[in-house]
Amino acid sequence: MNIRWKLTILLSTAFALFVAMAQIIHRQVVTPTFIKLEQDEAVKDMERCTDAMHREVNQLSIFLRTWSAWDDCYQFAVDHNDAFIKSNCPPETYTNNNLNLIWITDLTGKIIWGETRDDRDGKLMDLGTFSPSVLNAHNSLVAFSSPMDMTGGIVMTSSGPMYIVSRPIVTSHNEGPIHGAIIMGRLIRWEEIKQLVDQTHVQFAMWSVTDPALPLAAQQATADLNPGAQAVRDGGNGFLYVYSNMADIYGKPCLIIRAEIPKAISAHGDTAGNVALYSNIVGGAVIMLFLGFVLRQTVSRPLLRLSSHMARVGQSDNLKSQLNMNRRDEIGQLAAAFDKMVAALFESRAKVLKTARQAGMAEIATGVLHNVGNVLNSVNTSAVVLRENLQNTKSANLGKAAAMIQEHRPDLGEFLSTDPKGKGIPDYLSRIAASIADEQALACQELDHLCRSVDHIKQIVAAQQSFAKPDRLLEEISLAELVEEALRLNADSLTRHQITVERLFEEFPNVIIDQHKVLQILVNLIANAKHAIVENRTSEKRITISIASARCEGTLMSKINVTDTGVGIAPQAMARLFQHGFTTRKSGHGFGLHAAANDAREMGGSLTATSGGVGTGATFVLELPLKPAEVRQS
Amino acid sequence: MTATRPRILIVDDNPDIHADFRKVLATKKSAPEIESLEASLFGDTPKSNISYTLDSASQGADAVEMVRKSVAGADRYGLAFVDVRMPPGMDGVSTIQAIRNVDPGLTCIICTAYSDYTPESARQKIGITEGLMFISKPFDPAIIRQLAKKMSDRFTETPAPC
Numbered sequence: 100m101n102i103r104w105k106l107t108i109l110l111s112t113a114f115a116l117f118v119a120m121a122q123i124i125h126r127q128v129v130t131p132t133f134i135k136l137e138q139d140e141a142v143k144d145m146e147r148c149t150d151a152m153h154r155e156v157n158q159l160s161i162f163l164r165t166w167s168a169w170d171d172c173y174q175f176a177v178d179h180n181d182a183f184i185k186s187n188c189p190p191e192t193y194t195n196n197n198l199n200l201i202w203i204t205d206l207t208g209k210i211i212w213g214e215t216r217d218d219r220d221g222k223l224m225d226l227g228t229f230s231p232s233v234l235n236a237h238n239s240l241v242a243f244s245s246p247m248d249m250t251g252g253i254v255m256t257s258s259g260p261m262y263i264v265s266r267p268i269v270t271s272h273n274e275g276p277i278h279g280a281i282i283m284g285r286l287i288r289w290e291e292i293k294q295l296v297d298q299t300h301v302q303f304a305m306w307s308v309t310d311p312a313l314p315l316a317a318q319q320a321t322a323d324l325n326p327g328a329q330a331v332r333d334g335g336n337g338f339l340y341v342y343s344n345m346a347d348i349y350g351k352p353c354l355i356i357r358a359e360i361p362k363a364i365s366a367h368g369d370t371a372g373n374v375a376l377y378s379n380i381v382g383g384a385v386i387m388l389f390l391g392f393v394l395r396q397t398v399s400r401p402l403l404r405l406s407s408h409m410a411r412v413g414q415s416d417n418l419k420s421q422l423n424m425n426r427r428d429e430i431g432q433l434a435a436a437f438d439k440m441v442a443a444l445f446e447s448r449a450k451v452l453k454t455a456r457q458a459g460m461a462e463i464a465t466g467v468l469h470n471v472g473n474v475l476n477s478v479n480t481s482a483v484v485l486r487e488n489l490q491n492t493k494s495a496n497l498g499k500a501a502a503m504i505q506e507h508r509p510d511l512g513e514f515l516s517t518d519p520k521g522k523g524i525p526d527y528l529s530r531i532a533a534s535i536a537d538e539q540a541l542a543c544q545e546l547d548h549l550c551r552s553v554d555h556i557k558q559i560v561a562a563q564q565s566f567a568k569p570d571r572l573l574e575e576i577s578l579a580e581l582v583e584e585a586l587r588l589n590a591d592s593l594t595r596h597q598i599t600v601e602r603l604f605e606e607f608p609n610v611i612i613d614q615h616k617v618l619q620i621l622v623n624l625i626a627n628a629k630h631a632i633v634e635n636r637t638s639e640k641r642i643t644i645s646i647a648s649a650r651c652e653g654t655l656m657s658k659i660n661v662t663d664t665g666v667g668i669a670p671q672a673m674a675r676l677f678q679h680g681f682t683t684r685k686s687g688h689g690f691g692l693h694a695a696a697n698d699a700r701e702m703g704g705s706l707t708a709t710s711g712g713v714g715t716g717a718t719f720v721l722e723l724p725l726k727p728a729e730v731r732q733s
Numbered sequence: 734m735t736a737t738r739p740r741i742l743i744v745d746d747n748p749d750i751h752a753d754f755r756k757v758l759a760t761k762k763s764a765p766e767i768e769s770l771e772a773s774l775f776g777d778t779p780k781s782n783i784s785y786t787l788d789s790a791s792q793g794a795d796a797v798e799m800v801r802k803s804v805a806g807a808d809r810y811g812l813a814f815v816d817v818r819m820p821p822g823m824d825g826v827s828t829i830q831a832i833r834n835v836d837p838g839l840t841c842i843i844c845t846a847y848s849d850y851t852p853e854s855a856r857q858k859i860g861i862t863e864g865l866m867f868i869s870k871p872f873d874p875a876i877i878r879q880l881a882k883k884m885s886d887r888f889t890e891t892p893a894p895c
Binding site: 468469470471472473474475476477478479480481483484493496499500503519520523524526527530531534552674675677678693696697700705706707 | 746747748749750752753756757766767770771773774775791792818819820821845846869870871872873874875
């Protein structure tokens with residue numbers, strides 16, 4: 100995967116994580132806060148509603164006080180005079196004060212006077228279940244112990260819930276004794292409460308606990324609810340329901356109120372969350388694209404350029420190619436360092452090439468030294484033998500014999516025939532002549548040998564010159580191509596002698612080797628094979644060359660066999676085959692196989708020969724390592 | 734000098750070198766008639782010549798075998814001239830190593846035109862410093878004769894046990 104994709108994936112992942120985290124925070128922290136806020140608001144709305152009802156009760160209670168602490172009323176409680184009722188309790192009193200109920204009782208709870216009327220038209224009405232029969236001396240609406248006592252709350256009637264207040268009847272100076280109680284009631288007008296509650300968008304609903312229309316959800320929500328407490332339920336339809344359970348004046352649950360509040364706050368919260376999410380996504384995408392662009396411009400593109408340049412240099416091996424990236428950042432430094440390194444590599448390779456060439460020349464010199472040294476030894480020996488021969492020549496004494504003859508010139512006949520010394524002279528002269536002839540023959544032989552040796556030196560120098568190619572370097576080459584090259588070099592003579600060449604080449608990997616040496620060996624082997632075939636005078640003129648792999652002491656080697664149908668090699672000649680100067684050909688100098696075997700060994704390989712004997716052909720086996728050996732030793 | 738002439742072993746892959754050694758160490762061709770005539774005519778006294786038995790080996794392995802036989806036959810070599818480069822067999826230094834294993838007392842002379850070894854590295858490989866000398870080809874016949882003579886003198890002083 101390239102850096103660009105990596106960066107893209109990394110940035111995308113980071114961005115996705117960021118969005119996910121924002122979402123989680125929103126859901127886990129922000130939304131609950133909104134919901135809490137919303138519920139608190141809903142509870143407040145409910146409280147506003149219940150507060151409004153309590154306020155209504157209070158106001159009614161305050162109004163009642165003007166009646167309960169009134170001497171006229173007190174008088175009526177004592178004497179039950181009709182005049183008080185006539186002047187003070189007409190239907191208008193109900194309609195003017197929005198009252199539905201006025202009851203005046205004695206201390207036992209018995210009604211002294213009381214009527215229930217419709218507060219809008221003043222007509223008498225029946226409140227059904229809430230009738231004077233519910234009152235008795237212990238009823239909280241009647242039983243007061245002090246003049247300042249009061250009771251207020253809600254009661255359930257057949258016409259619906261009703262505010263009810265009750266006070267003891269005392270004098271205008273709040274004095275007793277208490278003669279009874281005055282009770283006033285006002286049916287709860289729902290619309291009025293709604294008006295009282297500021298929150299116009301809040302919907303209220305109200306049921307009596309016994310109302311068959313009471314929804315199941317409301318029943319369940321308020322089942323365990325203490326009077327006055329609230330329960331909040333999610334309506335699931337975008338509304339929050341707040342339930343409140345109101346008790347009647349006896350403390351029993353009587354009224355269930357439900358406030359229906361739209362979930363505006365959490366909706367706003369959700370919207371805010373979504374807006375945040377979308378802005379995060381859009382913003383993140385923009386930042387990511389920008390970042391991606393910047394990274395592409397500053398990092399990935401130059402890196403791509405750098406890496407493709409490196410790959411190109413690696414593949415083409417063109418060490419002269421330079422990147423020349425004009426940047427001051429790390430990539431620029433890297434590019435400059437790489438350029439520098441490649442340049443250094445180029446220089447050092449040139450140096451190595453030069454060294455290798457020098458080493459190659461040294462190798463040639465070594466070869467020349469070895470071979471010429473051997474021949475020079477013969478030259479030197481011949482020269483010394485010649486000199487010694489001349490120094491020790493028997494002709495030195497010839498002068499003495501001549502002097503003796505000269506001395507006996509007058510009586511030469513007598514001297515030669517009678518003198519004991521003179522008698523030996525003719526014999527000595529004839530023997531000395533023979534000896535000088537021998538010496539001369541020996542000298543000729545030595546001179547001949549000397550000439551041949553000098554000739555040999557010339558040949559060695561010539562042969563070495565042909566080796567002295569400028570590039571004697573290890574190269575990766577195909578053995579098959581090398582064999583073909585060797586065959587091409589011998590092509591003329593092979594064609595001339597009508598010799599066919601059979602190739603048995605195995606698929607073989609390229610080897611790293613000094614190709615000039617191998618070529619020289621192969622040319623030699625093919626030339627030898629040709630000579631052997633020509634000499635054999637056989638009709639079957641064929642050279643078979645095979646390339647195969649061979650395992651030698653656990654190492655994989657390449658093996659080139661050159662088999663001919665030539666004269667073969669006699670067993671006694673086999674041992675001396677690779678010796679310097681050994682040849683069976685008149686024109687040969689015995690250098691080729693010797694040098695070839697030396698070269699094969701130097702390359703870490705070997706050159707061997709097999710033959711069934713004279714007339715059976717021969718096979719030369721050249722084994723070479725696939726890579727140059729560490730130690731090169733002959 | 735009769736049956737126990739000093740023996741010299743020449744190990745070299747080049748037959749010309751063998752020929753050179755033989756020429757240098759050859760006994761002068763004796764011409765007793767001329768010498769006696771010269772003595773009677775001019776009063777010269779004939780020179781005496783040392784003669785050696787020369788054996789040739791063209792490969793290291795052959796040489797080692799010959800030394801082994803000489804030790805077994807109680808007719809040891811007094812001197813061995815050994816070349817360094819002798820393809821296809823082992824090189825001279827390895828040959829000397831093998832020879833010294835068979836006959837530790839044999840004086841070996843490394844005789845080479847160009848050696849892949851320096852004298853130090855060769856000594857290090859063979860593991861001895863005594864009885865190992867170096868001469869370079871082309872050699873000086875006089876030195877070869879001198880070396881042979883020296884060996885011969887030692888040989889005659891302490892004849893090989895029979």
